[in-house]
Amino acid sequence: MSSSTVLPTPTLSEKHSGIPFRLYEKAQYAKSLILDIATKEQSERKRGPAIPAGVEKTTFLKALDELSGQLGKENVEINDQPLKDGWYMEHPNTHDAMHVLDEEELVASAVVYPGSTEEVQKIVLWANKYKIPIFPISIGRNLGYGGAAPRVRGSVVIDLGRRMNKILDINPVDHTCLVEPGVTFYALYEEIQRRGYKHLWIDCPDLGGGSVLGNTLDRGIGYTVYGDHWACHSGLEVVLPTGELIRTGMGAMANSSSWQIFPYGYGPMADGLFSQSNYGIVTKLGMTLMRNPGGHESYLYTFPNEEDLAPLVDIIRPLRIGNILENVAQLRHVVQAIAYSGKPRSSYFQGEGQMTDEQVREIARKELKYGDFTWLYYGMSYGPKEIRQYKLDIIHKEFLKIPGARRIDPATLPKTDYFWSRDRIATGIPDLEELQWVNWYPNGGHIAFSPVSPVRGPDATELWRMARSRAAEFGHDIFPAFCVGLREMHLIVECVFNRDDPDSRKMALACMRAMIDEAASKGYGEYRTHLVLMDQIAKTYNFNDHALMKFNERIKDTLDPNGILAPGKSGVWPARYRGRGWEMSGLSERSEGDGVARDTATRL
Incomplete structure (x- = not known):
């Protein structure tokens, strides 16, 4: 079409x-x-x-x-x-x-x-x-x-987004903004450009259509130096489940001059209670903006073998901690590189089950312009040319310690190559290419396994082995991306399925649940998840007989005595729902339990 x-x-x-x-x-x-x-x-x-x-x-x-x-x-x-x-x-x-x-x-x-x-x-x-x-x-x-x-x-x-979508402030001096829930990364970027603030950059995720506020509250990431969005927020306005209104940090002063520039304020810091939670409805969010670094240069390296993962991650760790690798490091797999085309799997492979490494690499050699590879590293260097070159020389020397490693010359890549989308995103320009790999199957949907681990070769190898073997067990190809922060690493494994096929959906969900259980048994916890998986993952945070969940439930029952706000989000259930079969664990995949308890909580 x-x-x-x-x-x-x-x-x-x-x-x-x-x-x-x-x-x-x-x-x-x-x-x-x-x-x-x-x-x-x-x-x-x-x-x-x-x-x-x-x-x-x-x-x-x-x-x-x-x-x-x-x-x-x-x-x-x-x-x-x-x-x-x-x-x-x-x-x-x-x-x-x-x-x-x-x-x-x-x-x-x-x-x-x-x-x-x-x-x-x-x-x-x-x-x-x-x-x-x-x-x-x-x-x-x-x-x-x-x-x-x-x-x-x-x-x-x-x-909240349809009618509450105003950019309330962009401060070009302090490099901050204040937004309502309906402001997307697209909208914020376009408004900054319209105002001519060439010295201001935003940080955006892989796609720009999401809410700046919503992505930040869910602890999403982007790909500039300011990639940790939650760490870059400053100031919340929150409607509590009782209808009361509060502002956090310096915003707790009615005449505050510093709401978007100093997140801590005075006394206990409440902001974390409203991240991935059901303790309040955030109606305003302050964010810091990045200053244009005065220059930038994207680069792409390929590595030939699956076994290169462990030594490569060990090379990445000190470079990332030392900020030689300046933005969230992205290490992606050859299967996903093929799927960037937006073509279905059937265009390349007619067989059943997970494709082998050799099959995948053969397809890549024919379809892509990167030669023979298994892993790709997308990076960006910032600053004036001489500073960039100093860092790039160090990176090149270290990456070439992997036999067969190659730096791809961007000049050899057409402007339609996915590399240029990553180039834009790493300079804070929201794009629209990332989800083309969801077309791997017709009626494509996706669900993610997102564990956190140390930035160490053995951990990367174990997580990759586990994800790959579990996916093979359920007949799935998977799209893994290792995203390296300063001292932690997120493995985001996307599993694509045909949402019109009950068996495809069932296998994808079973695959995710198996990965979660095995990862937890080895000490790897998830940082973010799908609604259906929230209860299962919450139970993996089980120190001292699930003391954290008990604490969360006490807060929930105090702030939300009638249990009306997003019951079950992040596995936190209010009292009137608890113990009544609302949790999803794999044994039951119904989003309705056995009703709610009649209670004596006061109507407000």
Whole structure:
């Protein structure tokens, strides 16, 4: 299908979550690749609109009418229409667009659209009155981790992004910004360019359509020097589950001059309570911005053998700690490099099961311009030319200690090569290419295994061996990327499946669960995960008889006595849900338990 025959992708001038005009043609092409191989048909709802547990349908509909009176009828929508998965730039806010369970399992009962912090407070007070679970999203593009879906079926999704999408401040002197939930990386970058602040850079993840606020709260990463987004935030405004409003850090002063420049404030630092949690709804976020370093140069190295992984990681560690490798280091595998084309697996291989190394490398030799390789390292050097060259010479000397290592001359690569997308991202320019590998299967969805480990060769080898062998057990190819921070390493293993094929979904989920259990047995914990896997991973943090979870539950019950805010997120369940079969562990993959307990918590 030609991109010219595809319906137009909304642009930023038309929609808060739209694509920048500079990426419009790329978006049309990406959309055409998806539609070319899609076989999933639009189907009617089988189960009908979900109703929150513990609430009668008539009461729920009456409650929605009441909320419509407060927010306006156009800002309250019941979820009773067929579920449309869409794609990255036109995603749903009612369910998981890349559902690994049945599409009607993790599904909202309704979606509401507040236009201000005050309206968020009204929604929270309403939810407490009727004890209706609510689930806030910023944009809902956390694809691979559950997207916009609520953890509890029948929750009311609060879509903060549609109407709360203002860039409240960009300070070119302090190099900071203040944003609402609906501000995407695309939008922030484009606004900085519009204002002519050439000295300011943002840091963005692999794709730019996500919320700056949402990605930061989920501890997402980017690829400049400021790649640790949570470490670069400064200042939160939060609506608590009781409807109260607080600001953290220096923002706790009503007339603060330093909210976006000093994150700590005075006394206990509360910010961490609102990261990957269900303790509050963040309505404003302060972020630091990077200063243009005065020059930059991307580079790409290839390494021929699977066994090169361990010595290479040991070379990377001191270079990264010493900031010779300045941004989040990316070490990717040849299978994913092939899949960047956006073509399905069937274009290269017709067999069943996991492809062998030799099969993959043979495909790469024919299709790519990198020669024979197993691993690719994408990097960026920053600063004036002479400083960059000093660092690049050190990197080159160290990497060539791996026999067969080669630096790829960027001049030999066409501008359509994926290398140039990584080049843009590492300079804070949001792009739209990363998810093309999801087309590995028709109706592609993906789910990630994301353990953290020391930056050591034996750890990298063990994690790779474990992920590769588990994937082979379930018949999957996997796309691994080792992302190295200063002293830790994230292995992000993407598992792609056909979301229209129940067996494909089942095998992908079983593969993830097996990886999680084996990794935990060896001391590797996950840093971020899909809604379906949250309970399992929370249980792996089991020191002192799960003391941390008990602590989290005490905080939850104190801040959210009616248990209305995102129950089950990160495995933290409020009292009225606990012990009633809501947890997912592999034995049960239902997002509904055995109702909720009647309790005596005070209505607010």
